[in-house]
Amino acid sequence: MGRNRKTGKKPVNMSPTPQPALYRPPDEHLCEVVNYPVFLGDGHSLHVHQRLYRNFIVWFAIMQRFENAAGIHDVARIDCCHGMLHRHVFDRQGVDLMDQQPIATLYSGSESWATVDSHFTPMYDRMLSEYMANHRRWCQ
């Protein structure tokens, strides 16, 4: 493209800047899927889903649940769906009080599996450090 005849300036580039693609884990059928519920007593439990690929945790969801006479309730969840590591905290009606609070955006790339894998332990520990606060919020 040529310069502006009057001003001699280059034209402004109006084309959209390409965004890096969001992370997508390998297809589930290619992964080893590991689920484990951990029961802490008095109705409290943590349910973990991991997809493993080439020794990496390439997708995970960590859910805090509470069981009482009325049933089993989701209290909180951290997962990496839709290329975004995010957190949900629910109330008794199942409303997400955090509206999928973003923690980190995950992009495709050569390091993406290692990146997701490296997020697992901090997120698992975070869920446990916030465990009772999540439960108290759910009880309100």
Add this chain to the structure above:
Amino acid sequence: MNVEEVRLHATRLFGRLMATPEGRHFLAHNGFQSGQAVIVAQYDETIQDVMARVHAHRPPVTVALAKDVDADDLQMFEVRPADRQALDDAALASPQATIGMLYEAAQQGGGNTFRVTEWDQAATAVSFPEARQLLSV
């Protein structure tokens, strides 16, 4: 009701094992399968209380114990139904004994079948002592 901090700690240590290929291999090598329930308990809980929680789930069930929140020391064993012969030979465990004592017995025996008195069912407890080594790395 609050969750005891030591149970949260045991949960944290179990997750640390599941976060690494070495930890996952260790658990799989010891028979842990996807979907298997994990019961976290305190070392000084009675066998009766812990077994009541274990029996709410389909066997086998992994029991994970932590003694205190300051040590990265996770003690685990698996509880699974025993066969008829094992039931006859099973050691009797008092329901008032602690689950920690049962762990110690399982560790020494390498696979200890026990039957809690006043209960019909027996269970085999197999300890995973090597978990300590993985978590201490």
